[in-house]
Amino acid sequence: MDPALLDLPWSTPLTQWPADHLVALPQGISRHVVRFVRLAGTVYAVKETGERVAEREYDLLRALERIDFPAVEAVAIVADRVDDDGKPLDPVLITRHLQFSLPYRALFSHTLRPETMSRLLDALAALLVRMHLTGFFWGDCSLSNTLFRRDAGAFAAYLVDAETGALRPRLSTGQRGEDLEIARVNIFGEALDLQAAGVLHESIDPEAVSEEVVQRYERLWHEVTYEQQVERDARHDIEGRIRRLNELGFDVAEVAMSVVDRGYLVRPKVVDAGYHTRRLLRLTGLDAEENQARRLLNDLDTYRAESDLTDEQQAAHRWLTEVFEPVIRAVPAHLRRKLEAAELFAQVIEHRWRLSEDAGRDVGLAPAVQSFLADVLVHRPDEQAVLGIDVHTA
Structure with a gap:
């Protein structure tokens, strides 16, 4: 915790804090x-609430932080506050402000286009699915209790209020159904509020918006959790399932497979992005x-499932x-400066996928490697030519 937090005017109600202690940021309804x-370049959110509520929310946010869930970070609770006359004041919960994030009302400072609203709903549905996969019941899902960060043309959603x-x-x-119904009712009310303020696009129906969140959630939940039966030699189908999840914004940590009469039951375990490099x-x-x-780990996990190896380290080795x-050794010496090893293998896997899509079946790794070398890699420029320097010297 930043020691400078101790110097804030805790004996004064938040409504009376002097302006020189505050920073103006977009704020949702609370x-x-x-x-x-702002203290030493870091912005904190300070919220007055009841003592039990503050303790409960603090514990929940810290628990979510331990499992890398997208939520604001709890910093501290300040309790036993009294004013200058000795009267008790409500405790406060301190959280670290999420940089570059915006509440939904700030995004609606001008009329949003329908496609922008669609991306917001996608982000909120994905947040709910991630939440329910971890076993977290929100109890007050709404746009007001969510922060949004722009993410390469889309939005990423973060939980900002966990007190319920x-x-x-x-x-x-x-x-899960109860959480969805709460979300539907809250979002319907928020959309009506935006409509009354004149910042909801005329083509957007508040009731349709609230229903759409639930529908998007249900579609995403099904794709993430359903068990898929595949034939024993249908590696291509497993890869297709993983790719669909990647496109929806979910990464796959591993693939669980159980044997059935004519093949396997496949169920991927999804995780948040940023997991694979480590x-x-x-x-x-x-x-x-x-x-x-x-891409490399997707291939490793498919290999492990097909080989019936239970030990992850053994399978990786x-x-x-x-x-x-x-695959790397199969590249002739005069072609090895064209791509680094990880990128080369990733492109071979992508090439194999395209060949298999065209053939309607898995073409196998060895034919894909030979096709990639002959039809793709040989036509790529050397890194030396691209960079304008000698690779070995660099």
């Missing part, structure tokens, strides 16, 4: 008094960018020596 302060939440090992269908380095020693690591390294 049932509590909330102020923002509960973290359980697993949520039932009924608990896992690939831990398992194989390969240092790659995130998208490269995702075998994949490295039996799959990855043979």
